[in-house]
Amino acid sequence: MAARLKDVAALAGVSVRTVSNVVSNTATVAPATRARVMAAVEELGYRPNLAARNLRQGRTGLVGVAVPEIHSPYFGALAGHLIDAAQQRGWTVLLERTGGRPELERRLLDGSQGHQVDGMIISPWSTSPAELASLAGGLPLVVLGELEPHGSIDHVALDNVAAARAAARHLTAAGRRRIAAVGLQSGLGHGTAELRAEGFRQGLAEAGLSPVAEVEVTDLHRAEGARAMRELLATAGRPDAVFCFSDELALGALRAAAEQGVHVPRELSLMGFDDIEDGRFCTPSLSTVAPDREQIAERAVQCLAERVLGRLDTLPGRRIVVPHRLLVRESTGGAATPV
Amino acid sequence: MAARLKDVAALAGVSVRTVSNVVSNTATVAPATRARVMAAVEELGYRPNLAARNLRQGRTGLVGVAVPEIHSPYFGALAGHLIDAAQQRGWTVLLERTGGRPELERRLLDGSQGHQVDGMIISPWSTSPAELASLAGGLPLVVLGELEPHGSIDHVALDNVAAARAAARHLTAAGRRRIAAVGLQSGLGHGTAELRAEGFRQGLAEAGLSPVAEVEVTDLHRAEGARAMRELLATAGRPDAVFCFSDELALGALRAAAEQGVHVPRELSLMGFDDIEDGRFCTPSLSTVAPDREQIAERAVQCLAERVLGRLDTLPGRRIVVPHRLLVRESTGGAATPV
DNA sequence: CGCCCATATTGCAACGTTGCAATCAACGTG
DNA sequence: CACGTTGATTGCAACGTTGCAATATGGGCG
Known part of the structure; x- marks a missing residue:
């Protein structure tokens, strides 16, 4: 049904690996070859299989955003900004509602609920920073709305x-x-x-x-x-x-x-x-x-990006204060x- | 780092396949074996790798929900219900905002934007049913808020x-x-x-x-x-x-x-x-x-589930009318x- | 006691992609 | 003209899981 690298390669008369190089920009490819591959990609309507890519690379491209509720005006607007900020960095946001229930917050963090994510932005309700840190394990985490940093978790909040x-x-x-x-x-x-x-x-x-x-x-x-x-x-x-x-x-x-x-x-x-x-x-x-909701979102995603990409497991948690009017x-x- | 089936198998003294059978309930497993495996799962904190599972099964467990905006009270509340309904069926919702922009609606449907999904629930703004059908290709699709069914797309709306x-x-x-x-x-x-x-x-x-x-x-x-x-x-x-x-x-x-x-x-x-x-x-x-927002969400997810699981590509689009007060x-x- | 059947368990291969390292061609230089 | 160097391309293997089909184990029955 869906076209694979193999199909594109066959059509373009190159190896699978070369097609991969073209679509993911990983190596230098001769202009003529690139053009031929692109044409084949176009013709077959090829889209990379993200499951396979994620399996290989060990990253999912998903970032979790957990808020107590999305239908509330405040969190709804915030979630919108978070989605924007994440999208700019090539991430897709998985929006989760905790409903303020402790067990849901926990299940989201320890990974037993929902999909696998590269990192998580959480606006906790009933879970303390210390608990968050231990639950998250190695998962990069940014906490919204608390002021006391703990462990290697970043915090973004107002004063x-x-x-x-x-x-x-x-x-x-x-x-x-x-x-x-x-x-x-x-x-x-x-x-x-x-x-x-x-x-x-x-x-x-x-x-x-x-x-x-x-x-x-x-x-x-x-x-x-x-x-x-x-x-x-x-x-x-x-x-x-x-x-x-x-x-x-x-x-x-x-x-x-x-x-x-x-x-x-x-x-x-x-x-x-x-x-x-x-x-x-x-x-x-x-x-x-x-x-400043926009800034909260921007800074939160920025922090998360730094941890996910830079593997800053050891960097202590930062505290970022966002202005208000x-x-x-x-x-x-x-x-x-x-x- | 993360435990795999292989690790659990080694610890429990069984084959990888048996562990898989236990965690995914696919075959009969002797109670004693099951207990041993479960203990090992517990001890190692094993969580199935969804990327691998999805790659193998060809399904992602994700369902897209595209609304014009999530911070609006109406769509926010609707999205909440959709998430609930999807979760009950083991799906995770990927919430997307189209902002009413035609090109975004298009990109979501043709798969060039965002993650791969098993199906999609869309509340279209500027794209006609006929266009939706052609863009979606084989992707199971449920449309909210329009009344004219088209092709093999289900519609859920008020009168x-x-x-x-x-x-x-x-x-x-x-x-x-x-x-x-x-x-x-x-x-x-x-x-x-x-x-x-x-x-x-x-x-x-x-x-x-x-x-x-x-x-x-x-x-x-x-x-x-x-x-x-x-x-x-x-x-x-x-x-x-x-x-x-x-x-x-x-x-x-x-x-x-x-x-x-x-x-x-x-x-x-x-x-x-x-x-x-x-x-x-x-x-x-x-x-x-x-x-009746709850019913809109429930029926939409139900329709989508039937198409995703049942492969009803040929079934003509249904029109579901939800009551109002x-x-x-x-x-x-x-x-x-x-x- | 041997045979067959049901139940329980297993090995192999494949899903589609990319990291690694090797190969190949072409070119400029000594 | 041989050599090193750069640039372009390729083959192999592996990521962690599950479908398929085959194999082991035990029990009932003739």
Whole structure:
């Protein structure tokens, strides 16, 4: 059915090896020969058999990207950028969802789940860096969203503490005094929430304030944000500003506020985190912290490439900090941005 | 480095072939032998080399899923379901984005882009069914979102005409008379928009009405919806209801309406299409047509499985219609649904 | 006790590719 | 004119797995 090197060789009147040299550019081939081979390739519609090539070379050309979920706006956008960055380097991305479940994260890393990959980019939820390192074995690994490097694993992340501090500062600078946070997650090895909480508290402390409430959530989705906001609005000492650790939480909170007739931003200032597209188009538009997703993706793939190609097993894990921006929109009293 | 069948065989004191029989369940193996082999597998941490297996069997275990974009809420959610459905059948999904670009759709299908796959599920944007068939060659193919089967390609889609008709009926039944549509796309082989427009017109006609406007868009994103709505609100004969062909368009339209101080649903009734999560949490919540995404994914993978495993090259293309539901929410005067 | 059958295990070859090293032709140089 | 050198091409083997067919083992039956 499908043409093989052998078939092309027969048609072009050269050896199999020469055809291989032409299609993979591995040796000098006389122009005339190359032309003849190319013509045969064209005529037969030859495509290299990747299974065979991979078997021979020991590399698959696949890189795994494991995120908690792909249908969430944040991870969906990030995954898109990762795919772009990988494609530029000739890799194909195998997108995996962990759903935040520890056993899935583990199975992906130890290779018992899914296909063989040359390396992996993971945004862990419930697995600690130390555990990641041991599970991955020799597999080149880049971790997103954690700050403590461990072993020979590279980390790419924001400075979550500074970012949350900036958000808190923005709220205090606008004169808010009764400020709450939504998005803490207890009992999770996942450090992001704690880092944001830490930065949040620092930012308030600078203005001589402390949080009026810190609401824990079980996930970062809208429904949890709505629940948290209802909880906050039901308490006696209602907050005048709320910082949600994700835009999705904030959108849920916004909805709950609207249901209770609480005007945002007049009565309540609201901030998110992530800069997802919905936040630009909802009413009021959502102030947020915007990570440079494109750069996260680019740097992550770059790190992975260096490890896969350079065999840097011994190089200690690097920590790469990607910049973020504070976006002030209507939900904290900013101007309507043209959409 | 990695353990091979040979290593396991040596450790267990059996032949390579027997180990293969154990790990792939291909022949009867004595319980005692099986146990010994399993122990050796465990001890060495053996994992089958998929490249070798694929080379030998001629199948890759990969199935391609090509969607215009993965970071859009609709396709993101659909992709998630497709991954689930494929995983249940032991397949790994290779997610590809076409970005709606014809040349990318083509390259994916003719195999010159990306990895080798056993089959492909594609949600085409700019390539016609006939073209798809010829490009795919012998590659088993399932097409999402088109209704005209062609060649030996299966199609899985909604009844877009009926769905749009139901949406239009809902608006006329609520007493709206000046109804516009947003989301037509001229010059695109893509049939979905035309089908929805057709259903929309039918629904209005049943009430003796015709559209007051039909606004074309260049894509289905929020920004285009906002632009279209501004355009509609600027005209003399302002509509009292708007049907957007996607929820994203509707969310942009909602934003634009809010900016212009037009109250939804009092002054303007608004409907979307797709049932993305944002529509449940925005204010007002968005009435929409909800395709059964899970079933779309399940049926698509099922069709593909039958073709890949059964070699049904000759079976003519099937047309599978998946049900949809009309969800009435606040944007057309429905009650606030608890979130 | 010998034969046959079912069950369990094995050896060989092949899937399509590329690394390695050898071969071959042609050319410029001493 | 012989020689070394470069450039072009080639044959062989191997990557790790499984299909095929053959062989060993044990048990039931005549």
